[in-house]
Amino acid sequence: MMKYVYLCDNSIDGIFTAIYQAWASRYGHANIKIEAKCENSKYSNIELFAEYIMVNTDPSLSEKVSNSIKKKISREAFEMVCRVALSDFEGKADLIYRFLILGFASGNSIMENISQVVVNQMLRINKNVSNEVHHLLGFIRFSEQENGLLISVIHPKNNVLTLVTPHFADRLPNEKFMIYDDNRKVAAFHIPGNSWVIAQVPELNQKILEEIPEYEDEYRALWKTFFDHIAIKERINPKLQRNNLPLRFRGDITEFRNSNTV
Secondary structure (H helix, E strand, O other), rough: EEEEEEEOOOOOOHHHHHHHHHHHOOOOOHHEEEEEOOOOOOOOOOOEEEEEEOOOHHHHHHHHHHHHHHHHHOHHHEEEEEHHHHHOOOHHHHHHHEEEEEEEHHHHHHHHOOOOOHHHHHHHHHHHHHHHHHHHHHHHHOOEEOOOOOOEEEEEOOOOOHHHHHHHHOOOOOEEEEEEEEOEEEEEOOOOOOOOOEEEEEOOOOHHHOOHHHHHHHHHHHHHHHHHHHOHHHHHHHHHHHHHHOHHHHHOOOOOOOOOOO
């Protein structure tokens, strides 16, 4: 039996476009696999006896899939699917496809069917992405440049810029800022009076990130001093601290940068 593998962009629109085309092909769900590019822009190993179909991202087809999920399953399911699509899970595109096969047949009740392996895995990945977003909303730190631009550099596991940027655009409406995902070379830009945008920045000048005015350096030192002095020595609990603030976030946080704090 011939297998058909749809290769798509690693994005919500790319995955949804592939799902639309795969569904419309009538090849049969069991004979179809959807595969998105990994973070390193490579696909998995080529399978024998399979026909590979390259998918060109089409926002109009993606919108049709989005509307179908909201209408036939639920808004909650749509938001979960989007978060899974933004995850770093390598098999996410096909997993979403399998979830939608079940969801379009069962409706919103599919969200409660955690005995289904596909649903259970979707929920776990969704929780993982949501947890990272929750951490970043509390841990993102901005540095002010001479020109007044606020810059933050982050290294998230998942592609979460679209999930964290609205929070800061809402709370800093009068500030121009950039949140830079150094793992993916992508940045979110916000300018007062305009909608925020996300763009690829493959060759960001690292000097821009390092050049901070003297007063910014002084504020950093003051914050670190405050952070150190409010700690109660008898209540320091490194294990609990690591649980609440994973080590992988600390390189991007002012109070832990160049620090020996556990």
